Amino acid sequence: MIWMTWRQFRTPALATGTLLLALLGGLALTWSEVTQLARETGYTGCQGDACRAAGEAFLQALQPGWASEFHIAAIGALYLLPALVGIFWGAPLVARELESGTYRMVFSQSVSRGRWLLVKLAAGCGAAALGAGLLSLVLTEWAQPIDGASADRMNPLVFAARGIVPVGYATLAFVVGVATGLLLRRTLAAMAVTLLVVISLQIAAPFVVRPWLAQPVTTVSPLHFDGDFGISMSPDTGRMTVHVEPDRRGDWIVSSTTITSTGAEFTGPADMTQCGPRASGGREACQRWLGEQNLSLKVSYVPGSKFWDLQWREFGVLFALTVALSLFSLWWVRRRLV
Amino acid sequence: MTSALIADGLTKRYGRRSALKDCTLDIPAGHVVGLVGPNGAGKSTLLQLACGLLDPTAGRIEVLGARPVSGSPQVGFVAQDTPVYAGLTVADHLRMGAHLNPSWDAALAKRRIDQVGLDPAQKAGKLSGGQRAQLALTVAAAKRPNLLLLDEPVAALDPLARRNFLQGLMELTAEQGMSIVMSSHLVADLERVCDHLIVLVASRVRVAGDVDDLLATHHRLVGRRRDTADLGAGRALVEQSHTEVQSTLVVRSTAPIVDPSWQVDRLDLEDIVLAYMSGATGDGPDRVLEGQR
Numbered sequence: 133m134i135w136m137t138w139r140q141f142r143t144p145a146l147a148t149g150t151l152l153l154a155l156l157g158g159l160a161l162t163w164s165e166v167t168q169l170a171r172e173t174g175y176t177g178c179q180g181d182a183c184r185a186a187g188e189a190f191l192q193a194l195q196p197g198w199a200s201e202f203h204i205a206a207i208g209a210l211y212l213l214p215a216l217v218g219i220f221w222g223a224p225l226v227a228r229e230l231e232s233g234t235y236r237m238v239f240s241q242s243v244s245r246g247r248w249l250l251v252k253l254a255a256g257c258g259a260a261a262l263g264a265g266l267l268s269l270v271l272t273e274w275a276q277p278i279d280g281a282s283a284d285r286m287n288p289l290v291f292a293a294r295g296i297v298p299v300g301y302a303t304l305a306f307v308v309g310v311a312t313g314l315l316l317r318r319t320l321a322a323m324a325v326t327l328l329v330v331i332s333l334q335i336a337a338p339f340v341v342r343p344w345l346a347q348p349v350t351t352v353s354p355l356h357f358d359g360d361f362g363i364s365m366s367p368d369t370g371r372m373t374v375h376v377e378p379d380r381r382g383d384w385i386v387s388s389t390t391i392t393s394t395g396a397e398f399t400g401p402a403d404m405t406q407c408g409p410r411a412s413g414g415r416e417a418c419q420r421w422l423g424e425q426n427l428s429l430k431v432s433y434v435p436g437s438k439f440w441d442l443q444w445r446e447f448g449v450l451f452a453l454t455v456a457l458s459l460f461s462l463w464w465v466r467r468r469l470v
Numbered sequence: 471m472t473s474a475l476i477a478d479g480l481t482k483r484y485g486r487r488s489a490l491k492d493c494t495l496d497i498p499a500g501h502v503v504g505l506v507g508p509n510g511a512g513k514s515t516l517l518q519l520a521c522g523l524l525d526p527t528a529g530r531i532e533v534l535g536a537r538p539v540s541g542s543p544q545v546g547f548v549a550q551d552t553p554v555y556a557g558l559t560v561a562d563h564l565r566m567g568a569h570l571n572p573s574w575d576a577a578l579a580k581r582r583i584d585q586v587g588l589d590p591a592q593k594a595g596k597l598s599g600g601q602r603a604q605l606a607l608t609v610a611a612a613k614r615p616n617l618l619l620l621d622e623p624v625a626a627l628d629p630l631a632r633r634n635f636l637q638g639l640m641e642l643t644a645e646q647g648m649s650i651v652m653s654s655h656l657v658a659d660l661e662r663v664c665d666h667l668i669v670l671v672a673s674r675v676r677v678a679g680d681v682d683d684l685l686a687t688h689h690r691l692v693g694r695r696r697d698t699a700d701l702g703a704g705r706a707l708v709e710q711s712h713t714e715v716q717s718t719l720v721v722r723s724t725a726p727i728v729d730p731s732w733q734v735d736r737l738d739l740e741d742i743v744l745a746y747m748s749g750a751t752g753d754g755p756d757r758v759l760e761g762q763r
Contacts, residue, residue: 135569139562140555233553237606239540240521240547241570242613247541467525 133243133251141252144220145259148213152263155202155209159274162199169193170277187281194278203278206271210264210293214305215330217260222309223322225252226465230317249465253310253458257303264302268295286384286436288338295443300450305330307457314461314469337446345445346434348386355390355427357419367408370401374422376429382436393426474499474617474649475520479529482515489515492529493673497651497666499534499617501680502643504660505653506743507670513653514550516670517621520651521547534617543573546615546648550622552606556595560588563609571613578646579612586638600631604638611642618642620652624659636663657740667739669746676746677722681739688742691719691732708742709749720745 170176175183175190194200226249229235239245272294279285285294292298308329313322355361355376365372374390390398405411407418434442475497482490490512497503505513518524520533522540531537534544554563560583568574583590586604588597594605603623610618620639624632640663643650654660660667667684669676677684688708695717698710705727709720720737721727727734737745 133570136566139558139566232556233549233551234555236518236523236547236549237553237555237609238566238570239523240545240549240610241567242541242543242572243570244539244541 133247134255136238137251137255141221141255141259148216148220148263151209152267155206155267156270158198158202159206159270162197162202163274165197165199166194166274166277169197169199170281175277175281187283190277190281203271203275206267206274207290207293210268210271210298211334213260213264213267213298214301214334215327217256217263217302218305218309218326218330219323221256221260222306223313223326224319225256225310225313227313227317227319227322230313231319244466245469246462246466249310249462253307253461256306256310257454257458260302260306261299264298265296268293268298283382283436285439286382286434288342288384291342291384291439291442292334292337295440296447297443297450300447300454301330301334304333304450304454304457307454307461308333311457311461311464314464341449342442342446343386343434345449346384346386346438346442348384348432348434350430350432352391352428352430355422355429357423363407363418365400365402365408367404367410370404370408372398372400372402372407374398374427378429378431378433380431380433384434384436386432386434388429388431391428391430393428398425398427472499473497473532474501474503474534475651476532477516477519477529478531480516480519480526480531481528482512482519482524483527488673490519491673493670493675495668495670495675495678497668499649500647501666502639502650502664503652503666503668504657504664504681505651505668505670506655506657506660507653508747509655510672511670512673513655513670514621517547517619517651517653518549521545521619523547523549543571543613544616546610546613546618548603548606548610548618548620548623551626552599552603552623554594554597554602554605556593558594559590560592560594560597560605561590563594563605564590564612567609567612573614575612575614578614579608582608582611582638586634598631600627600634603627603631603635607635607638607642611646611648614646615648617649617651620650622653622655624654625656632659633662639663657743661739667743669743671747676749677742684742685737685739687722687724688737688745689721689723689727690735690737690741691717691721691727692735693717693732709745720749 170190173186173190173193175186178186229238238248284290292301309322309326312325312329313319316322316325360377362375363372376388376390378385378388392398402408403421406413406421411417473496477493477495480490480493481488493512493516505516507513515524519526519531520538522538522542538545558566564579564583567579568576588601588605594602597605607623624635627635636659639650642648652660652664664681666680668678693716695712695715698707698717698719701707701721704725705721705723707719708722711718
């Protein structure tokens with residue numbers, strides 16, 4: 133069964149492997165560029181407050197080179213990989229056998245259906261995990277100075293392209309492909325549905341699943357309006373909202389709202405004589421007026437120190453879904469298929 | 471006589487549509503059995519139930535004394551339209567067979583591939599229909615099953631490919647001595663290789679028996695028109711047709727018919743099968759003969 137699995141799987145596996153190798157090669161070639169720039173700009177080995185400035189300089193210096201291109205490409209690849217694995221590895225795995233009728237040939241060999249699917253699932257999941265894991269591992273190591281300087285690895289976009297989470301997405305996408313192929317029995321339809329499911333998962337994760345998994349901390353602190361802030365208001369109704377960027381470097385800000393002393397979100401109404409186009413006092417007057425409103429900033433955030441904790445939790449959920457879907461597929465192929 | 475396949479009240483439904491309904495039959499082992507019937511009689515469904523590709527909705531099926539499961543080393547199956555992996559070469563198919571079957575007979579597979587002139591390096595997707603059928607038969611036979619099920623393997627082949635395929639099948643039975651059940655809606659194909667015949671119409675066995683017996687006990691009677699209610703003991707009416715002056719009957723009778731008022735002719739196998747198939751459509755099931763097993 134292992135030979136047969138390899139014989140049928142080798143073309144898509146080698147194609148995906150080649151793409152991954154190209155990316156890994158790019159990362160390997162730019163590795164020295166990253167470490168050298170980090171050293172030259174003084175980011176490597178920096179102390180205390182100097183780090184922030186050195187980090188900015190390092191990121192600036194990195195911008196024009198190949199390194200940042202490969203960084204974006206590698207992140208893009210880790211987002212694309214689950215969709216590719218689901219569509220081209222998973223969806224045709226059973227669907228094509230059902231479509232072309234070859235399932236009748238392979239099921240009349242001396243191998244049970246359950247074992248047939250089990251070996252294929254194991255091989256596909258293993259290959260998907262290996263590919264995604266290798267790329268993510270190399271990228272996480274490669275980008276360590278960048279993540280340190282930008283303090284951005286909790287950013288939802290970066291988070292799913294670091295650590296072990298990509299492994300979870302790749303394996304889940306593969307099993308999603310297999311299960312849809314098994315249920316729909318049509319390769320093309322299974323591919324389309326798989327793409328839809330994988331993309332929905334990738335969108336739902338940062339908005340719904342991750343905040344729920346991370347259990348963000350909520351803090352309320354008085355607002356002083358001496359730093360940067362943004363105002364949007366309607367001059368007719370006086371409705372106004374205030375946006376303040378919380379100073380939480382390295383944390384993931386899930387939500388941030390300006391609230392009044394009662395705890396409700398601040399929506400105005402604004403004093404039209406102090407703020408807005410008809411006010412004469414300019415920005416300072418509006419700033420002073422806002423300062424007198426007794427406003428606070430309510431921030432819901434996940435501390436950056438919980439990076440690996442959250443990685444393991446999200447991976448755990450994805451892994452559990454993969455196992456559940458695999459068991460369902462095995463049951464289906466034995467009991468319900470044809 | 472041991473049985474290769476026993477079905478008892480076997481039913482397979484897809485939603486409301488019945489592909490096989492309350493089928494009861496007993497196929498003896500050690501024969502090359504032809505399963506013949508019109509399209510939609512349930513032949514394919516029966517064979518797929520027998521190799522475990524399908525699960526019955528109701529009833530019981532036993533193959534070589536056990537409930538069929540797919541992946542059994544005892545049962546080989548060549549599906550309708552003889553599916554093969556288009557992307558794999560002929561040699562790959564043999565390697566697949568060797569990897570997936572503990573009882574694989576590599577020498578037999580190699581010999582058959584040479585015999586039918588298949589190029590091992592050729593992709594199976596590029597084979598002609600006849601070559602594909604030969605490849606599928608080779609893979610199924612080299613597994614060395616005790617029972618080989620063939621579902622209309624020659625339906626899509628031209629006459630020459632058909633003859634070659636049946637020739638290969640006969641060689642296999644002579645060498646290996648495996649039981650074979652082969653379905654077809656063409657009697658001529660079966661006549662060449664089968665020694666036992668089952669006529670299945672609308673999930674019912676119309677007649678079953680050894681080919682020699684069937685040939686010996688069926689007669690066509692032609693005489694002046696008359697009522698056919700009393701044919702006498704040991705005789706059963708299979709089919710009748712009447713004109714103004716003349717009656718033509720197909721009768722099954724164990725004893726020879728000596729009646730000067732009838733002109734008695736022998737029937738060939740195709741005539742017998744056709745008589746059962748057409749006789750079955752007009753008449754009620756009470757007129758149907760159960761074959762002697």
